[in-house]
Amino acid sequence: MDYLSCADTAEKLRITVRRVQQMCKQGELPGAVKDGRTWLIPVNAVSEDLNAQKKPLPIGVSDFKAATIGYYYVDKTLLIRDFLDTKPMVSLFTRPRRFGKTLNMDMLRVFFEKTEEDTSVYFKDKQIWQCGDFYTRHQGQYPVIFLTFKDVKCLTWEETFQKIRILISLEFMRHSELENSSVLTTYEKEQYHRFASDSATEVDCQMGLQLLSMLLHKHYGKECIIIIDEYDTPIQQGHNCNFYLEIVNFMRNFFSGGLKDNPHLAFGFLTEILRVAKESIFSGMNNLKINSILDESYSEYFGFTKEEVKDILSYYEKAGKYQEICDWYDGYQFGNTEIFNPWSVINYIADKCFPKAFWQSTGSNEIIGEIISTATPETTEDLYKLLCGEKITTYIDTSVIYPEIQNNPYSIYSFLLVAGYLKVAAVYPQNDGNFMCDVAIPNKEIAFVYEKEVLNRTNQNNVSISISQAIFSGDTKKLEFLLEEFMIKSISSMDGVNEGFYHGMMLGLCAVLGNRYRVRSNRESGLGRFDIQLMPLVNGIPGFLFEFKHTNDAHVDLASLAEKALQQIDEKKYDTYLRAAGVNSIIKVGIAFRGKNAVVKRA
Structure with missing residues (x-):
């Protein structure tokens, strides 16, 4: 029989060598044989018809069995290897929403859970099965408790508890083998029936993990694995809908029984967006290993490389x-x-x-509104700097909690980072276990979400578009009118106390121009630092330089002050950077502010 190499097969099918290797492992190329560290593929197994029927993409699929059988599956099974190499008692993974947490947790359930079905068939063509007996001997050997709270998004504590109680009841029902167990006592079976029939009280449910793990341990003679997915979803709802204390108190007792000093626990896995250690939910739990987005462990298993x-x-x-x-x-x-x-x-x-912003439609963004509504002028300016493509340096607390967003200005960036709205550009570890980080918006999708959410939340979207049009057309009178109208409607007489306030306001209003300009603020150019520069991203349109002046003195002529701003642009040669970049047409704008008044001059 004639054989092709992986490289020849990849060229014939117009795919990558790595993809050919995956097809060989998964049995998609009949007759492929391993030859040392590579594969040999029969010529008659390689047909362009293989590309005719593509597997569907797993949109919204979080069931591991379904994902591996009927869809294109990105193999993340080496997460199991990395876990078994260290075996922490309880592992906590913090990742943004829609980064594969639920699918990975279901993968762990299918791998470890002892069932009548031979579930090894779902792993024999995966990377974990090539790692050896040390790892594969754990397959199908443990009773597993699996709960996901990702859909617990209710408006009241009563509705939230009712939904959690039903989820707990369904998990008891899933373990129907306990109903006729020969090793459980009559009383233990009565306890099982009380939960399975959805008759448990709130206090009962707080002990649900502890009870079910005890019953399963006794039935199987093997400690349990407990997997809890997105447990912070109802906590965020509690914060948004004013039942925060109730849900935190419930979760504290719920997890304490199941994960803290539980003799019936083999391992535990939890996922969330925000770590909530400060809530004392895990108080005293010294068996918890936290894996945040800043940690190297498991870094490649959530999201695509x-x-x-x-x-x-x-x-x-x-x-x-x-x-x-x-x-x-x-x-x-x-x-x-x-x-x-x-x-x-x-x-x-x-x-x-x-291309479009698919991620913005996957969850609520109320928290963004809360951030904007409580942001200081300094924070607002930094948020707009991020929108304009700049980096900012900030303290990151990886154990940020929802109530701190209102009280601690630094927690805003911590939340935005762990929730997926920012990326880390550089990390400077601190002695307290947290970090100073350079953060920025990661990509165009998130820039779009920022533009929509930030501008809409501050009611600036429509006026920003009008002001950007006036800037682009060089219409100084219209720009004066729009700025004053905006300030009359939007700012307090106490806001305009210094030039920095107006600088931040203008930076936000210019942000809507981001599709045509790179907006820069306070950068070195010539003999000083300009206030705002608009660098064209499109050939044939002018660049802009803005210089702002401010006064509280009613006797100062704003027109003269605006002229001084224009003079400063020339004297300091702020146009040096633009001209070096090949921008020859440059519009210079000087704006003087006092209270809710503005005068605009241009050259």
């Missing part, structure tokens, strides 16, 4: 879209690994590679 994205694009014959997919959905940094947003990548390919 560069090679995985290249494989997907190659499989669907879209390799030429790699740069566009990088611009829109790359940019995240988990530990030392560059990560793409998986939800957006698969939706982009499914949507015929038309």
Whole structure:
């Protein structure tokens, strides 16, 4: 029989060598044989018809069995290897929404859970099965408790508890083997029936993990694995809907019984967006290993790596879209690994590679509104700097909690980072276990979400568009009118106390020009630092330089002050950077502010 190498097969099928290797492992190329560290593929197994029937993309699929059988699956099973190498008693993974947490937790359930079905068939063609007996002997050996709170999004504590109680009841029902167990006592079976019949009280439910793990341990003679997915979803709802104390108190007792000093526990896995250690939910739990987005452990298992994205694009014959997919959905940094947003990548390919902000529709953004409503002028200016493509340096507390967003200005950036709205550009570890970080917006998708959310939340979107049009057309009278109208409607007489306030306001109003200009603030150019520069991203349009002046003195002529601002642009040669970049047409704008009045001059 004639054979082809992986490279020859990849060329014939117009896919990557790595994808061919995966097809060999998964049995998609009949007769392929391992030859040392490579594969040999029968010539008659390689047909272009293989590309005719593509597996569908797993949009919204969080069931591991379904994902591996019927869809294109990105193999993340080495997460199991990395876990078994260290075996922490309880592992907590913090990642943004839609980065594969639920699918990975279901993968762990299918791998470890002891069932009548031989579930090893779902792993024999995966990477974990090539790691040896030390790892595979754990497959199918443990009773597993699995709960996901990702859909517990109710408006009241009463509705929230009712939904949690039903989820607990369903998990008891899933273990129906306990009903006729020969080793459980009559009283233990009565306890089982009380939960399975949805008759448990709130106090009963707080002990649900402890009771079910005890019953399963006794029935199987083996300690349990407990998996809790997105447990902070109802906590965020509690914060948004004023039942925060009730849900935190419930979760504290619920987890304490199941995960703290529980003799019936083998291992525990939890996922969330925000770590809530400060809530004392895990108080005294010294067996908890936290894996945040700043940690190297497990960094490549949530989201897609560069090679995985290249494989997907190659499989669907879209390799030429790699740069566009990088611009829109790359940019995240988990530990030392560059990560793409998986939800957006698969939706982009499914949507015929038309780029748009898929991620914004996957969850509520009330927290963004809360951030904006409580932000100081300094924080607002920094948020707009981020929107304009700049980096800011800030303290990051990886154990930020929801109530702190209102009281601690630094927690805003901590939340935005762990929730997926920012990326880490540089890390400076601190002695308290937290970090100073340079943070920035990761990609075009998030810039779009920022533009929509930040501008809409501050009611600036429509006026920003009008002001940007006046700036672009050089209409100083219209710009004066719009600025004064905006300030009359939007700012307090106490706001305009210094030039910095107006600088931040103008930076936000210029942000809507981000599709045509790179907006820069307070950068070195010539003999000083300009206030705002608009660097054209499109050939043939002018660049802009803004200089602002402010006075509280009613006797100062604003027109003269605006002229001084224009003179400063020339005297300090602020146009040096633009001209060095090849921008010859430059519009210089001087604006003088006093209270809710403005005078605009241009040259």
